[in-house]
Amino acid sequence: MAITLTEVAAKRVEKFLANRGKGIGLRLGVKTTGCSGMAYTLEFVDEMHPEDSAFDSYGVKVIVDPKSLAYIDGTELDFTKEGLNEGFKFNNPNVKDECGCGESFTV
């Protein structure tokens, strides 16, 4: 399994990284919080940890720590617009249930 980006998402990440002027890639993760137990995190990466896994998707380095990988393996990260809002969206096959807002989920 792996973590992938859609092409649109990869282009956006590239643009944001270029604008930021530093960083080696994008970190996807989960933390235990929120109304349904787990919440996604999405961060720029300045340094990798030895235990991290890295995936390459359309030239963007996607980094995940082993604990998070268990929950999000197989996820495809997309970039979409909903009305005036726009941002990244996790398409995570492991999810059984998510809270109404979609910011947290259970597996």
Added chain:
Amino acid sequence: MALLQISEPGMSAAPHQHKLAVGIDLGTTNSLVATIRSGMSTVLQDEHGHALLPSVVRYLPNGEIAVGHEALAQQSKDPVNTIASVKRLMGRSLQDIVDRAHIPYHFVAGDDTQSMLQIETRAGLKNPVEISAEILKALKVRAEKALGGELTGAVITVPAYFDDAQRQATKDAARLAGLHVLRLLNEPTAAAVAYGLDNASEGIFVIYDLGGGTFDISILRLSKGVFEVMATNGDSALGGDDFDHRIYCWILDQVRANTQQFNPLNEEDTRLLLTKARQAKEWLTDNHEAEIVCKLSNGHLVEATLSASTFVELTQHLVIKTLSPTRKAMRDAELSIEDIDGVVLVGGATRMPQIRHAVEEYFKQEPLTNLDPDKVVALGAAIQANVLAGNRSDDDLLLLDVTPLSLGLETMGGLVEKIIPRNSTLPIARAQEFTTFKDGQTAMSIHVVQGERELVSDCRSLARFELRGIPPMAAGGARIRVTFQIDADGLLSVSAREQTNGVEANVVVKPAYGLSEDAIMTMLQSSFSAAESDKQARALREAIVDAERLIDAIEVALAKDGALLSTEEQQAIKAELQALKTLCQGQDSHAIHQASEALNHATEAFAARRMDASVKQALAGQDLNTLDL
């Protein structure tokens, strides 16, 4: 499913804990809202893809309120109920608006002459704060739709020359719109932040801002993370619209040259030609010539080709007109061209190549233009808002506020003693000691003023209070310590304390709406241009204060020891006294000095005799041997 943004390492927010902060450029002609998305400052667009929201508010007959493009479209049909450029009225009283005749609104004075004006609309009386709040509400709705949540706060930009009342009015408008103001930020500072100029450790930057109807030039100095405004100047009636108007006049000339009889244009045709003129101007930014083709309401076809070089020729005087305030600002800041580390262009009109060339030629360096000049202020405000909302990890920039104008108090003779100078970083506290002017004086009136001029009458009055209970002492005996304090929110409090017996009085200054006569900008400018006359005025007031003190002392002495003088001597002194009093009504400080000298001289003998008399009195009845000599 919520849409996520990329955070800085370790800064991911817990669900529902996102701190959504925006930067708002509340402009005279257009307003914008921007935010940080995935680390990138972005201007938020409305449903139709417009980034700019025209700063126009219309009160509709059905009780609804239209803001932006919709209101702008109806402006000429419903001028009385469609308010544009309300920013020019913020924090102003009726008497501040000089050229009322040219503005179609029905103005109504506030509760008193000092309070903010109101405009009569079909929705009732509206003040500029309420009208601005409508613009802010529209931006807030747009931002919350785009960010999918409630806003934590906003940074709103204001011109560098905005005074306390105008800043407070802007804050009030935000509160009315339900926005939490994280901070008001000077527009030129926001532009500098957008370009990341604050990442340098220090430097001097020029912000050249040519908007639709106003021109502002600001010189900023960055040192230790603080942007100081070194000088501002500008022209409140010069902007991109004037360039449109030049093309419009040119089109009319072309039409007149080709048509035998020419009827005056109706309003619709005027608007059509102005629109064509603006489009031609924008086209010429990237092209060598612009075709102007349109049909007037009488069926007449207008066809003309405007070349870029003709356009440059037509508008050369306008370009030159921006350089004069620029030079003045440079002179005020005592800088030469070599001192400037960067030039930032702000405002849509700076897209015109002739403007860029003129700026480049004057400053001998290429201006920064890679950000959209319409958006640069909002982008910078968003960056600042993001930091203030706590979305950045490290000790990122935290710009400090500075006082826009000096604060001081009135001293004898209507002079201003500055306590906190302009551009001091906040918070700040400064104290100074003052004393009494007359013998036995037991109260002191403290008049707090704001401005750069030497005379109280030329500055803006903020507050007055009295310190009572000063122990009666000889003039100059009491020691009164006056402390000015401005907290981080820019709120001023002034306290006065008599040092010997500890009586105290204080006041918290809430800036009243309404500025003395002109804009603060004019106040600033005039402080420079009026430096010489101010100096003379100060010299005159000082001479008068000295003379009055002398007159006072002599009159007291005459009343007490007049018997020591012959009638002729008394007459002579009284004549000198009268002469000095008369001169004090006049304007000649030199003559007052001379007359004071003469009076001093004329009373020397009197003073000697008084001295003798008091010595005699002290010695009377004393035995020489018992005197402790």
